Each structure stands twice: as C-alpha cells, then as structure tokens.
Amino acid sequence: MRAVERHHSPTPEDIMEYLDGEGAAPAREAIAAHLATCADCQAIAASQREISAHAHAWTVDRAPVSLTAPEPRKTLWALPLGWLRQPRMAALTFSAVGVTAILVLMTAVSVKRTGSAGKTPVDVLATESAISPAARREVGKGAGGGLPETAAPQVFALKGAQQPAPESVATPRTPAIIRTATLRLIAKDFGGKRENVEALVTAANGFIDKLTVTGDASTQRQLMARLRIPGDRLADTLSRLRGLGAVVEDTQGSDDVTDQIVDLDARITNARATEKRLAEILQNRTGRLSDVLEVERELSRVRLDIERLDGEKTGLARRVSYATIDLNITEERKTAESPLTLGTRIRLAALDGIENVLDTVLGLVLFALRAGPSLVFWGVLLTLAWLAGRRILRLKPEATR
Amino acid sequence: MTDENLMLDIRGGSRPAFETFFGRYRELIWRFFRRRTADPARAEELAQDTFVAVLEGAKRYDQRGTARAFLFGVAYNVLNAERRRAAFRRTEPLDVDPASRDASPDDAIWVRDALLTLDEADREILMLREYEQLSYQEIADVRGTPLNTVRSQLFRARATLKTALESTTPQAVRTNHARR
Numbered sequence: 397m398r399a400v401e402r403h404h405s406p407t408p409e410d411i412m413e414y415l416d417g418e419g420a421a422p423a424r425e426a427i428a429a430h431l432a433t434c435a436d437c438q439a440i441a442a443s444q445r446e447i448s449a450h451a452h453a454w455t456v457d458r459a460p461v462s463l464t465a466p467e468p469r470k471t472l473w474a475l476p477l478g479w480l481r482q483p484r485m486a487a488l489t490f491s492a493v494g495v496t497a498i499l500v501l502m503t504a505v506s507v508k509r510t511g512s513a514g515k516t517p518v519d520v521l522a523t524e525s526a527i528s529p530a531a532r533r534e535v536g537k538g539a540g541g542g543l544p545e546t547a548a549p550q551v552f553a554l555k556g557a558q559q560p561a562p563e564s565v566a567t568p569r570t571p572a573i574i575r576t577a578t579l580r581l582i583a584k585d586f587g588g589k590r591e592n593v594e595a596l597v598t599a600a601n602g603f604i605d606k607l608t609v610t611g612d613a614s615t616q617r618q619l620m621a622r623l624r625i626p627g628d629r630l631a632d633t634l635s636r637l638r639g640l641g642a643v644v645e646d647t648q649g650s651d652d653v654t655d656q657i658v659d660l661d662a663r664i665t666n667a668r669a670t671e672k673r674l675a676e677i678l679q680n681r682t683g684r685l686s687d688v689l690e691v692e693r694e695l696s697r698v699r700l701d702i703e704r705l706d707g708e709k710t711g712l713a714r715r716v717s718y719a720t721i722d723l724n725i726t727e728e729r730k731t732a733e734s735p736l737t738l739g740t741r742i743r744l745a746a747l748d749g750i751e752n753v754l755d756t757v758l759g760l761v762l763f764a765l766r767a768g769p770s771l772v773f774w775g776v777l778l779t780l781a782w783l784a785g786r787r788i789l790r791l792k793p794e795a796t797r
Numbered sequence: 798m799t800d801e802n803l804m805l806d807i808r809g810g811s812r813p814a815f816e817t818f819f820g821r822y823r824e825l826i827w828r829f830f831r832r833r834t835a836d837p838a839r840a841e842e843l844a845q846d847t848f849v850a851v852l853e854g855a856k857r858y859d860q861r862g863t864a865r866a867f868l869f870g871v872a873y874n875v876l877n878a879e880r881r882r883a884a885f886r887r888t889e890p891l892d893v894d895p896a897s898r899d900a901s902p903d904d905a906i907w908v909r910d911a912l913l914t915l916d917e918a919d920r921e922i923l924m925l926r927e928y929e930q931l932s933y934q935e936i937a938d939v940r941g942t943p944l945n946t947v948r949s950q951l952f953r954a955r956a957t958l959k960t961a962l963e964s965t966t967p968q969a970v971r972t973n974h975a976r977r
Contacts, residue, residue, distance in 0.1 A: 409952045418933050447955045451927040454908040459827035465819040466849045
C-alpha cells in the first residue's frame with residue numbers, strides 16, 4: 397500500500413465499508429462526495445468492486461426440489477420437563493442420575509453386609525436361648541461320662557445313663573445379668589467420705605467387698621472401694637454416691653450369664669445322676685476289687701466336679717444378685733501457683749506452638765489418608781461424566797446461536 | 798412481514814410463518830452448505846437439519862440480533878458439527894459441482910482455489926459477506942467476533958483474494974487441473 401493511502405481519508409477500509417452499504421449515513425455522504433473527486437479512491441473502489449465480481453463468478457446450482465419445509469420431529473416419549481430436550485441439560489441429568497445410582501448401590505451393599513455380619517443382642521438371645529442337643533451330649537460327657545474303654549461291663553452300662561434328661565435342666569425364668577459400675581469422684585472436702593460410703597452401703601442392704609483409704613491431711617487422700625449392692629438398689633445407690641463429689645468417670649456395664657447358669661445347672665444335674673449311679677454300684681459290690689476301686693475313684697472325681705460346679709454357680713448367682721460398684725474418691729488438691737519466670741513462659745509457649753504445628757500436620761495427613769481415596773474416586777467419576785456430557789454436546793447439532 | 802416477526806410467530810408455533818420463512822431462505826441456506834460441502838446430498842441434509850433446528854429452537858430466539866443472524870448462527874453450528882464428523886472421515890470441505898449454473902467451471906475452480914489460500918476465519922467472513930450477503934453486524938453476531946474485527950478481517954480477506962486471483966488465471970487453472 398502506498399504511503400499516501402495510509403494517511404488518506406477516507407481509508408480503503410472506509411471505502412470498502414461504503415461499497416458494502418455499511419457505516420453511518422453522514423460518513424457515507426462524505427465518502428460519496430469524496431469519491432466523486434478523488435482518483436485514488438475511485439481506483440480503490442474499482443478494485444473492491446472487481447474483487448466482488450470475481451467472487452460472484454463462483455455459482456452453484458439451485459436447491460433441489462426435495463428440499464422442503466420440515467415437519468417438527470415427533471418424539472417417541474414426551475418428557476414432563478422440556479429442559480431435558482436440551483443436550484446440555486440432558487447430559488448433566490444423566491450424569492447426575494448415574495452418580496446417584498452408584499451411590500445408592502454402594503449404600504445398599506454396605507447395609508447388606510452390616511446386617512448379615514452382626515446381629516443385635518436380642519437376635520442373639522432369641523436364637524441361642526436353648527442348649528443344643530450336641531452341647532447337652534458334651535455336658536453329659538464332661539460331667540460324669542467319658543469313662544475309660546477298659547472299664548468293667550458294669551461300668552460300661554453306666555454310659556447309657558450319662559445322657560442328661562432335658563427336663564432336669566433348671567432353666568432360669570428371667571435373664572441372669574451381672575451388673576457393674578465404675579464411679580470416680582473428686583471431693584473438695586474429703587473428711588467423712590468413708591463414713592458416708594459405709595452408710596450408703598448399709599442403707600442399700602449391701603456390703604463392702606473391700607475398701608482402702610490412702611494419704612493423710614497433708615497429702616492428697618484417696619478412697620478406693622468395691623461395693624456389692626443388691627441389683628434392685630443399684631440405681632439409687634449410684635445416685636447417692638454421685639452426690640459425694642464431682643463426677644469425673646461414670647460407667648456402667650452388664651454381662652448376661654443366663655446361658656452359663658443354664659449350662660452349669662445341666663452339668664450339675666448330670667453329675668449328680670452319675671454320682672447316684674456310682675453309689676448304687678458301690679453298694680452292690682458285685683465286681684472284682686479292681687473294678688470297685690475304679691468306681692470309687694470315679695465317684696470321688698464326680699463329687700469334686702459337683703462341688704466345683706456348685707461353687708461356680710453360687711459365685712455367678714451372687715454376682716447376679718449383687719451388683720459391683722468400683723468406687724474411687726480422690727481429694728481435690730489446690731496447688732499453689734508458683735510464678736513462672738519469663739524464660740520459662742517463653743519456652744513453654746514455644747513448646748506449645750511446636751506441638752500445635754505437629755498436631756495440625758498430623759491432622760492434615762490423617763485427613764488426606766481418610767478422604768484422599770474418596771476424593772480421587774469421585775473426582776475421576778465426575779470428570780468422566782463431564783467429558784461424556786461435552787462429547788454429547790459436540791456430536792449433536794445445536795439449535796443455539 | 799419482517800423476518801423478525803416471522804420468527805416470533807414461529808416461536809409461537811405458527812406453521813404458516815415457518816413455511817414463509819423457509820421459502821425466503823431456502824436457496825440461501827442451500828447455497829451456504831453447497832459451497833462448503835463436497836457432496837450435494839449431504840448439503841441438502843444439512844440444510845434440512847438447519848431448518849429443523851430453527852423450528853425446534855425458535856423459542857431461543859431472543860430478538861437481540863436479526864432473524865438472519867439467528868438463522869445463519871444455527872447453520873454455522875450445523876456446519877461445525879458436520880466438519881467435526883468429517884474430520885474423522887477426512888473429506889474435502891470445499892468442492893464445486895461441475896454442473897455450475899452460470900459461470901464456467903474454470904472460473905468457479907479459479908475462485909474456489911483462490912479462496913482456499915485464505916485463512917479459515919477470513920474465508921468464512923468473506924463468504925458470508927459476498928455470498929450470504931450478511932451485514933457486518935450480522936457477521937459479527939454469527940461469528941461471535943467484534944464488529945471492528947469483522948471489518949478489518951474482511952478487508953484483509955479481499956486483499957488476499959485479489960492477490961490470489963491475480964497470481965492465477967482461469968486458463969492457468971484449467972491447465973493445472975488437466976495435469977492432475
């Protein structure tokens with residue numbers, strides 16, 4: 397382009413615009429007036445017209461007759477929401493539905509696994525309320541059976557009597573629960589706490605299993621006791637004990653020993669039956685001396701078993717009847733505040749700061765370990781859904797501008 | 798009735814308005830696709846798709862631009878989708894039907910080859926101006942570019958086309974094509 401054209405007004409672009417019918421009316425009038433007198437601009441205009449004329453040399457056929465006005469497309473199903481017809485919304489909707497379906501499926505699988513793995517205590521009790529026949533046979537063996545194979549025929553005959561009769565098992569009518577409690581208190585005024593505890597236990601018709609008081613007035617005193625309180629008085633006694641100081645720990649637990657007691661009853665019954673039979677055999681004394689001695693030894697063993705089982709059952713019954721409270725009362729000590737030096741306070745503050753930083757870093761690491769896999773998983777899933785949506789948009793002809 | 802009023806009626810579901818609008822732009826849209834697509838049958842399908850898209854998407858016409866800009870915007874979307882599909886099939890985007898209506902095939906090939914020397918953006922703007930006769934503002938709306946950019950691109954495209962046309966003649970083009 398010649399230098400004069402650059403600074404000439406109108407510029408070649410202005411002329412092009414004028415020839416194309418563009419531009420504001422005042423500008424067009426000015427250009428038209430200028431073109432009438434400027435040879436250079438007339439040449440530019442001629443060049444522009446020539447370009448257009450050449451371009452129009454490329455013509456194409458007329459539209460075929462088969463190109464007719466289309467009918468609206470009929471959809472096979474009518475969507476209740478019109479916005480679903482938009483590809484973008486359809487892609488987002490299907491992606492969201494897919495993600496939701498995966499979430500529901502994972503939740504259902506998790507719930508199913510939890511349900512099949514663990515049973516509620518009620519379910520366990522309902523399914524295991526009776527001793528199975530196999531277990532009863534084992535009880536019979538353990539209590540008085542299992543005699544050596546080398547025993548005399550009279551002794552062998554005893555084996556037939558070793559199976560316990562189901563009706564002889566004493567099944568408790570109510571569940572046997574052993575209740576325990578732990579109570580830790582801080583008492584401002586420690587004086588008289590021992591007497592308070594003893595009075596509470598006596599009032600509840602319980603007894604002190606053991607009690608220890610340590611320390612004196614110049615040191616921090618502590619009372620540790622194991623109390624046995626009737627089960628029906630447990631709640632009331634705990635409430636009164638809490639009033640002796642500030643509660644720092646208060647836990648309660650229970651242990652269902654119903655099955656154990658039923659099992660013990662069955663074994664005791666079997667053992668007694670075995671004992672009775674052995675006693676009858678001894679009374680007759682019709683066998684050889686060695687056989688008689690064998691029966692005597694077996695009888696002694698069975699009686700020892702009965703005593704052991706009785707003792708075990710008595711202990712369980714006692715623990716069921718009387719709840720156990722582990723009590724700990726500690727005297728509150730007020731320590732004199734000793735003034736800290738500036739250096740000590742700075743040092744402590746620095747240590748606290750470092751500890752806080754370590755806690756924060758540890759917390760971030762733990763969070764990353766817990767949430768990282770989930771975030772990666774969902775991030776990948778959502779990215780795939782987004783890419784799928786974009787692909788759908790690209791492949792469909794859009795009716796937007 | 799103006800094109801804009803027709804579009805409003807089409808948006809309201811008027812079939813006669815759509816048929817009128819179709820009649821006005823049937824040839825223009827056909828030629829738009831015929832100059833940009835090698836296969837005439839495919840050009841017809843794309844033209845049909847464009848009018849279907851206008852019919853179904855009329856609700857999105859918001860009167861901010863002219864109805865022609867809206868129509869050619871839809872046509873460009875259809876064309877871009879076709880070009881993306883054609884990229885997998887590797888078909889030529891431009892071709893000429895040997896049975897051109899008026900000018901000689903040599904002139905058509907000459908102009909077409911000269912247009913191919915332009916950048917894609919410049920070529921499209923030039924074609925929209927020369928063949929579809931869109932205004933600068935309508936071209937800006939369709940292409941999504943500023944008005945001043947359209948003006949400068951169009952000027953540059955014409956200058957480049959002129960250079961390309963001057964560097965070859967229809968006779969030279971015929972000779973070159975005979976050698977292929």
